Amino acid sequence: MLLLSLRSLRRQPARFAASLLATFLGATILMSFASLLDTRVAGAVDPDSAKTLVLMASVVGGWGLVIVLFAVLSTLSLLVSQRAAEMALLKSIGATPAQIGLMVVGEALAVAAVGALAAILPADLGGGLVVHLLHNTGQLAPDVTHRFGAIAICLGFGITLVAAGVAAVLAARRTTRTNARDALLVAATGQRPVPRARIISGVVFLVAGLSCGITTAVALRGGGVETMAVGAQGAIFAAIGFALLAPVLLRAVIAVLAGPLRVLPGVSGYLTERNVRGQLQKMAGAVVPIILFTGISTGTLYMQEIENSAKAMTGAVQTVADRNTETLNLVVVGMLAVFAGIMVINTLVAATTFRRREFGQQRLIGATPPQVLRMVGLEGAVLVFTGVLLGSLAATVTVFPYSVAKLGTFAPDTSIALYLAVVLAAVALTLGSSVGTARRVIRTPAVAAATTRI
Amino acid sequence: MDGPRHAPNSHPTQQAEAVRLVSVRKTYGAADNPVVALNNVTVGLPAGTFTAVMGPSGSGKSTFLHCAAGLDQPTSGRVFIDGAELTGGDETALTKFRRQRVGFVFQQFNLLPTLTALQNVALPLRLAGRRVDLRHCRAVLASVGLAERADHLPAELSGGQQQRVAIARAIAAQPRVIFADEPTGALDTTAARDVLGLLRQSVRQGGQTIVMVTHDPVAASYADAVLFLADGQLVGSLTRPTADAVAQRMARLSDEVARRHQVAVGV
16 A cells, blocks of 8 residues: 555646645745754754754744644645545545555655655754844844754654645545445535534634733733733634634535625526535635635734834834834744745635636536536635634734734724735635636646546 | 437427538638638538538548537538527637637536536536526535545546536536537546547437538447548438447448549649
């Protein structure tokens, strides 16, 4: 079975491109920040510098860990679910669940190892950039030099491989638990109930996020680093919670949107509603990176805005150091947001490419290419609406309590332009990658697309 | 060569040709060394008939179907469906031309997995922006024996049932011609017999026109006439075919083609 998995990797490298990209970028971010810990333990580092390095590695690394875990989990689940038919076939010719599990986990680990290996050099450069910025902002003594060593390698490889392994086990278990006939049925319909454990952990994370928010607003008023750390944690936990609950929440959203969608002229609204309802989990997989993108960007950008307002309220002029810290924050947030953004593209391109046959079928029974593209666009709109809605809700768990703690007011007196920019970026990423991919996919003649078995 | 004129039960006003190909040629590959898939095919298929198209592998059966159905454009020659000429245009124009005139039934059942049987049957009408008469769609589903299964998803239906839904979908849109590509290729003998019986019934009773590509002499025996293709050319036809007669003709044809190829390469 392990031989089979290595063979399928060699034969169909394109299939694994999405997982490889996710693990590569994820490992890059993880190792960039983990290398700050290498820098810390490498030699004589003064206490202030040491504190900066550890704080930076743990706070930013925390967000990084979350989105990397989710990215790896969601792309690997996508990969496994796209191969549901192949696994059902293996099962029907006599593969045991353990054999299939071994094959899927073997593939995932191989992909993760290649991704992490490729990430070493970029992560070394990324860590160096962060240290350079810390030097510039005076938060790190000039004599501290960046090191990339065992901690970065261990954490980077360890987390990436564990995340990939866990994702593969979870995804494979979903396929192998069902019997052979049901596996074929699930492969055809893509419908299975949302596991209870997923719902419970989603609720737990939401509650944890809310309590972080309440703690920030009530107990940490005017505090320093802890306020920022706990405050930021609120949005992180809430975003994880929403991501876990995405299939359930998407079902609620589509139930509300069903009316407006049916009123739309033409057949696209009708098909969109049926497709989202009929493939909730696949669609929810595409919503997750949008939630994370919106949550991270909105949460951290507005924390910085509130920080600036708080400074302005006390009458203090922003010092060079403050401005540098702001730059540093924005660079770090930028890295994470870019990663989440790439995951939005990655997931949607992979998912849309896989629909080649479906688009071919629709065209054979009379859908024109513009009709197919309108349907894909509408689906994208539903996904981005849901993702932005949930991501924004997650961000409020950080933004409003932080505003109460720092400014003493619920609604910060900041511009809405930043938020609108985040939403616009999410919309552009989602529609650009889904409609763009669909446009490319439907260039295949309809009859060829409909009769191939991917 | 002219195609079969024989149309036992069709109404006199339906004697017009549903499909006509005039000197259709289709080549693939480089201009200096083209592969000829269809070589100067001229044929007319009367409305209200059930025609099977047969030939050895590589004879151009699929290309014939794709060109006649407007899925692919011939390199030269003209194609008429229900008297209207298929002219070049973009994919949108071609789709609109097809959906007014043509229905398809393929080997793989090609139902959309998220739609129920009934919704699948109604979809071509919705796509064409036509008023959807669900009673009519239900009646068509009932006529293929699936009244009870209207609200099931494709994954909950057997292969034979899925193919019957696909036939109902093609019939419900009332196209001028239904093109079927190995419609029984993935079915067992009993399900295949049901499906072929349904196709023949829609011709005899509904006046439907059907063109079916198949490699199975038994399937071909359900048709009013069989056209034989070899090396991209029409090489014969058989009216009121029996499975035995078709099988014999196919065996002869395969031998001839093999001999011709041996001569061509100088063996």
